[in-house]
Amino acid sequence: MQDWILKLTGATVEPGSTVVHMTPRVHEGVEWGWMILLAVAFIGVVWGSYRWLPSELSRTRRVLLIGLRGLFIALLLGLLLRPVLVLTLSREIQRTLLVLVDSSQSMTLADPRIDPEDIQRAAIAKGLLDPAKGLAQPLDEGKAAELREMARTNVLRAVLQNERLNLLPALSEKFEVVPFTFGLGGQVRELPRARQIETQPGEASGRAVKLTLADFKWVDTLGAPHAGTALGDSLREALHRKRGQALAGVWVLTDGAHNSGDAPRVVAQALRDADVPVYFYGVGITSPRDIIIAGMDAPPTAFLEDELLVHVRVRSQGLLGENGRLLLTLNGEVVAEETVAFGKDGEQRVPLRFKTNVAGEFDLRAHIAAREDETDPGNNEAFRRLRVVDDKIRVLFVEQAPRWDYRYLQAVLMRDRRVELKTLLLEGDPSIAQEENSPYLEKFPETKKDLFEYDVVVFGDVDPSRISTSQMENLNEFVSRFGGAFVMIAGRRYSPLSYADTPVASLLPVEFEPATLGGADPVFDQPIQVQLTARGKGDPMLNLAGDGESNDAMWAAMPPIYWVAPVVAKPGATVLMVDPARDTPQGKLPVMAQHKYGLGQVLYVGTDNTWRWRRNVGDRYYTRFWGQVNQRMAQQRFIGADKRVQISLDNQNYNVGDRVRVYARLYQEGYEPSLEEVVRGVVTTTEEGHRQTEVPLKAVNGQPGLFFGEFVAPTAGQYQFHLQEAPDQKRDFTVAESSLEMAETAMNAKLMRDVATLTHGRFFREEDLHQLVKTIGAKPATVKSRLELELWATPLYFMLILFVVTVEWVLRKWSYLK
Numbered sequence: 001m002q003d004w005i006l007k008l009t010g011a012t013v014e015p016g017s018t019v020v021h022m023t024p025r026v027h028e029g030v031e032w033g034w035m036i037l038l039a040v041a042f043i044g045v046v047w048g049s050y051r052w053l054p055s056e057l058s059r060t061r062r063v064l065l066i067g068l069r070g071l072f073i074a075l076l077l078g079l080l081l082r083p084v085l086v087l088t089l090s091r092e093i094q095r096t097l098l099v100l101v102d103s104s105q106s107m108t109l110a111d112p113r114i115d116p117e118d119i120q121r122a123a124i125a126k127g128l129l130d131p132a133k134g135l136a137q138p139l140d141e142g143k144a145a146e147l148r149e150m151a152r153t154n155v156l157r158a159v160l161q162n163e164r165l166n167l168l169p170a171l172s173e174k175f176e177v178v179p180f181t182f183g184l185g186g187q188v189r190e191l192p193r194a195r196q197i198e199t200q201p202g203e204a205s206g207r208a209v210k211l212t213l214a215d216f217k218w219v220d221t222l223g224a225p226h227a228g229t230a231l232g233d234s235l236r237e238a239l240h241r242k243r244g245q246a247l248a249g250v251w252v253l254t255d256g257a258h259n260s261g262d263a264p265r266v267v268a269q270a271l272r273d274a275d276v277p278v279y280f281y282g283v284g285i286t287s288p289r290d291i292i293i294a295g296m297d298a299p300p301t302a303f304l305e306d307e308l309l310v311h312v313r314v315r316s317q318g319l320l321g322e323n324g325r326l327l328l329t330l331n332g333e334v335v336a337e338e339t340v341a342f343g344k345d346g347e348q349r350v351p352l353r354f355k356t357n358v359a360g361e362f363d364l365r366a367h368i369a370a371r372e373d374e375t376d377p378g379n380n381e382a383f384r385r386l387r388v389v390d391d392k393i394r395v396l397f398v399e400q401a402p403r404w405d406y407r408y409l410q411a412v413l414m415r416d417r418r419v420e421l422k423t424l425l426l427e428g429d430p431s432i433a434q435e436e437n438s439p440y441l442e443k444f445p446e447t448k449k450d451l452f453e454y455d456v457v458v459f460g461d462v463d464p465s466r467i468s469t470s471q472m473e474n475l476n477e478f479v480s481r482f483g484g485a486f487v488m489i490a491g492r493r494y495s496p497l498s499y500a501d502t503p504v505a506s507l508l509p510v511e512f513e514p515a516t517l518g519g520a521d522p523v524f525d526q527p528i529q530v531q532l533t534a535r536g537k538g539d540p541m542l543n544l545a546g547d548g549e550s551n552d553a554m555w556a557a558m559p560p561i562y563w564v565a566p567v568v569a570k571p572g573a574t575v576l577m578v579d580p581a582r583d584t585p586q587g588k589l590p591v592m593a594q595h596k597y598g599l600g601q602v603l604y605v606g607t608d609n610t611w612r613w614r615r616n617v618g619d620r621y622y623t624r625f626w627g628q629v630n631q632r633m634a635q636q637r638f639i640g641a642d643k644r645v646q647i648s649l650d651n652q653n654y655n656v657g658d659r660v661r662v663y664a665r666l667y668q669e670g671y672e673p674s675l676e677e678v679v680r681g682v683v684t685t686t687e688e689g690h691r692q693t694e695v696p697l698k699a700v701n702g703q704p705g706l707f708f709g710e711f712v713a714p715t716a717g718q719y720q721f722h723l724q725e726a727p728d729q730k731r732d733f734t735v736a737e738s739s740l741e742m743a744e745t746a747m748n749a750k751l752m753r754d755v756a757t758l759t760h761g762r763f764f765r766e767e768d769l770h771q772l773v774k775t776i777g778a779k780p781a782t783v784k785s786r787l788e789l790e791l792w793a794t795p796l797y798f799m800l801i802l803f804v805v806t807v808e809w810v811l812r813k814w815s816y817l818k
Contacts, residue, residue: 021088061815068808075801085789095248097175097776098238101156102254102283104183106741107224109255110149111285112373118285121766122147125158131165131770152283153224156253159281159769160219168194168219169211170773175248179218182234183226184260190241191218227655228740229254230261231751239276249277249761249776255284256748259740264751268758277761279776281769284747287345288375289318292743294347296366296382297540300652300732301635302356303418304390309540312350312366312382316342317375317746324368328352330386331362340368345746349538353547359390361732363686363718375745384652385686385718385732392420393634394453398444399460401427405489406460408611412623414439419630422454426466448474448671452482455634461491461608464498472503479507480598481665481673481705483646485633490565490606497565507602509573509595512566527560528579530591536576541632544621558621561591561609569593599646599665601633644671645726653734654713660733664697664707664723673705679723681709686718686732695721 113119120135126147129137160168171177172194179191194215235250250271258264271278294313302308312326319342328336335354352366364384370377395413399406402425413421424441425432433440444467445451451474464472478484486507488495497512499505505512532555536542545551568584569575573595578588594603614622644667654660662681666674681695697709713735722730753763762775 018090023086023088025084025086061811065808065811065815068804068811072801072804072808075797075804082790087787087789089785089787091785094174094176095246096242097171097177097248098242098250099171099177099179100188100234100238100250100252100254101179101181101222102183102229102252102257103181103187103222103224104226104229104257104741105224106229106255106257106745107152107156107283109284109288109375109742109745110151111288111375111745113148113150113285114289114373115285115287119144119147122150122155124766124769125155125162126150127158127162127164131162131766134767152255153222156281156283157219157222159253159766160216161213163213165769166213167769167772168216169213171251171776172211174773175776178242179216180234180238181222182230182238184228184230184233186237187226188234188237188241191221194218227657227737228260229257231256231258232264232267233261235264235267235271235278236262239271239274247274247276249279251279251281251772251776252752253281253283254752256280256282256752257741257744258748258751259743264755265758268755271759276759277776278755278759279761279772280752280756280763281772282747282749282752282763282765286747286749287318288745289371289373290375290379290745291316291319291324291342291368291371292376292379292745293366293368293382294743296364296384297349297538298364298384298386299540299632299635300385301387301389303631304356304359304388306418306631307353307355309543310336310352310354310364310366311538311540312352313347314340314350314368315347315743317345320344326350326352327367328354329365329367330354332365351543356388359388362386362388376742379742379745383718383734385734387732393418393455393630394420394422395456395458395630396422396424396441396445396451396454397458397460398424398462399426400462400466400491400494401425403461403491403608404611405608408614408622409458409489409626412619412626413630415623416627416630418627426462444471445474446471448477451475451478452484452667452671454478454484456485456487456630458487458489459495459504460489461493461495463494464502464504467504469503476503476507479600479602481646482667482671483599483636483648483665485601485603485636486597487603487605487629487633489608489610490567490604491608492563495565496567496604507597508604509570509593509602510567510590510604510606511570512568525562527562528564528581529560530555530558530577531580531588532577533575535574536592539576541628542576542625544624544628554621559612559615561607561612563607563609564589564591565606567604567606570595599636599648599663601636603629603633644668645723645729647721647723647729647731649721649731649733651733653736655740656713656716656735656737658713658735659710660713660721661710662695662697662708662721664709665705666707666723666725667705675704676707679707679725681721681723682727683711683714684720684722686720697723 111118113122117135120129120137120139123129123139123143124131128143129139159165168177178193180188181191182188194211194217231252231254235252238250239247268278292315294315296313297311299308310328312328314324314326316324322342324340324342326338326340327334336352338350338352340348340350362385364386365381367381370380374380397410397413406425410421410423413419421439422441423439424444428440430442432438433442451457457475457478475486479486488508490496496505496508496510499508500512532542532552537552542555543551545554564579564582567590568586569590573593575587575590575593577590577592579591580588582589584590590604591606592604593606594601610622610625613625646665648663650661664679664681666676666679668674677699679697681697683693683695685691693711693714695709695711697707700706700708716736717734719733719735720730721733722728749763755761756763764772
């Protein structure tokens with residue numbers, strides 16, 4: 001309506017813009033006092049110029065001349081006022097549609113399509129069936145065979161290049177289509193857009209040539225290189241890049257895999273608040289048949305002639321009622337096997353036991369033979385390195401008095417062929433330590449050298465006044481820096497409450513409730529039926545069941561205990577066993593807890609009643625329990641051969657490209673820390689060729705003898721790390737291609753439906769895609785802008801001044817005036 005002002009002033013604006021409001025104003029820096037004085041002066045000039053006009057001039061001509069002179073002077077004043085016309089412009093634009101294409105490795109899966117509906121969907125994608133007629137159309141059997149194992153990426157490309165659907169050209173007519181690929185959060189990449197080309201000279205002007213499928217060349221470049229999918233992070237990243245633009249929505253083409261970053265449902269809340277709907281096209285099948293070895297829980301070391309318990313985590317999909325044969329091999333030789341009955345989709349832990357008959361380094365492998373109809377036959381196995389040692393665990397057992405738990409535990413340890421036991425009984429007869437080959441000590445080791453010869457130190461109900469502060473500090477260093485193990489068995493006289501504010505208190509995975517210090521004596525006549533936590537149930541150390549027995553049932557039937565020390569778990573501690581009837585601020589009262597302290601391990605047993613578990617069964621469970629505790633706690637010290645060299649990796653299993661962080665602590669002959677500035681580490685493959693890579697480890701400031709280094713996990717395989725100074729002290733680790741994408745091979749339709757519903761979008765399968773273009777709302781967005789026209793500087797303004805002066809001059813000549 002007011003667009004005439006744009007034409008008169010020659011202002012350049014975006015095509016399609018219209019003026020919806022005009023506001024005149026003058027320059028902000030104008031001095032109004034001077035303007036008023038000038039105006040008065042100009043009025044005086046005008047009045048003086050025409051006051052004495054000849055009397056024969058008509059009144060009309062006189063008024064006209066005065067008006068023209070006044071208008072001229074007003075225009076001159078305008079140059080000083082610098083008038084501006086502020087225009088509010090409105091323009092309708094196409095909304096932007098973001099297209100996110102999944103380029104993670106799960107998109108390479110070739111789904112074995114058994115269900116006829118899945119085959120029909122692949123046929124619709126390929127353009128072999130009419131996309132608008134659903135899944136009931138007949139399909140030639142020969143063509144169906146070609147579609148049974150079509151990779152997800154190929155299905156996706158086929159949909160985007162399907163002439164019957166013609167999705168991308170149709171969407172481009174309604175929206176500004178901006179394509180991206182995504183994998184992990186930082187792997188969102190914008191692709192080149194297909195743009196409409198204006199008609200050439202000589203053709204009808206003002207029209208654009210419609211896009212065709214051939215214009216979307218980025219479709220041919222789609223791949224699946226990324227090792228993970230961060231669906232939530234990728235949605236957020238794409239929106240962040242296009243913030244401020246009018247969005248019609250986001251179309252995501254994916255199998256719904258999500259294994260990294262923020263939960264998509266959380267991001268969906270933000271999308272809903274921003275009024276950005278998400279539309280999904282689900283690629284893949286919802287019920288693929290697949291067997292996945294999700295992991296294997298096995299210790300890194302074992303003792304010769306031990307029975308080793310290994311738990312294999314087996315996940316199955318689409319195999320209800322089927323069976324598989326799980327094999328456990330040691331250097332290729334089958335040592336255990338089990339028939340696994342597959343139930344509903346999910347994971348089960350399969351226990352396997354075998355006896356270690358030979359010492360040495362071994363490859364432990366769990367494997368289920370792949371089926372012909374599996375989605376991914378490459379995820380059916382898991383590997384671990386196992387070191388079998390023929391050695392003894394050196395245990396120092398310190399006790400105040402010969403209480404019941406001491407008597408039975410000492411007997412168990414002395415009978416254990418794997419244990420070399422030394423006992424310090426503080427209230428015992430000193431002469432028992434003076435006999436030849438006596439298993440008793442006269443006093444607690446006073447030097448680091450003597451203490452560090454042990455692998456495990458066990459404290460019973462020991463009076464802390466009998467252990468000096470320097471000895472406690474040595475014990476702390478024995479665990480934290482030397483990788484030793486410490487076990488405390490609570491007692492009613494001293495342990496652990498009397499150790500508050502001592503170096504031993506910092507070792508423990510529990511803290512002491514202040515209210516219990518110096519409190520009333522507890523009552524010991526109430527039975528306590530201990531309960532394993534979820535972490536305890538999954539810990540092989542607490543699996544006491546034999547073949548065919550249920551560990552849960554065994555613990556449920558365990559005789560009760562009658563006392564537990566009142567403590568609370570420290571943050572980060574792993575609570576394995578609790579008293580279910582008593583609460584603490586951090587949960588149920590801990591009966592058993594552990595944590596990693598520096599390089600070593602600490603276990604707290606909060607009762608002196610474990611001997612009661614012998615009732616009616618003798619040593620059956622008691623011996624196995626303490627034997628497994630002792631073996632677990634000593635594992636760290638038996639991974640290598642030289643106790644003066646401690647190597648710790650931050651993990652045992654890595655993906656290609658991960659950072660491997662290594663800590664090493666080196667002691668000299670007298671167990672004094674090494675003074676070197678740099679030590680050399682070596683990474684060696686265990687495969688043929690034994691490739692070696694050198695890794696420098698630098699001394700850590702303020703921590704004598706501690707060295708740190710890191711390197712990038714190389715190609716997939718089995719590796720060992722050692723120091724040049726100690727080639728026999730090795731740490732095994734495994735590098736694999738990332739398994740995040742292959743851990744769940746089913747299309748996650750539920751996740752996509754949930755996010756689409758939350759954001760008011762929609763989830764599509766191949767049979768629905770013909771409705772996609774109509775479903776996404778195409779209402780144009782109105783964009784308002786502001787334009788300031790400096791009227792005083794336009795040619796029109798100067799032409800107006802010239803016009804007024806000219807008219808006045810002509811009129812004066814006509815009136816015979818000078």
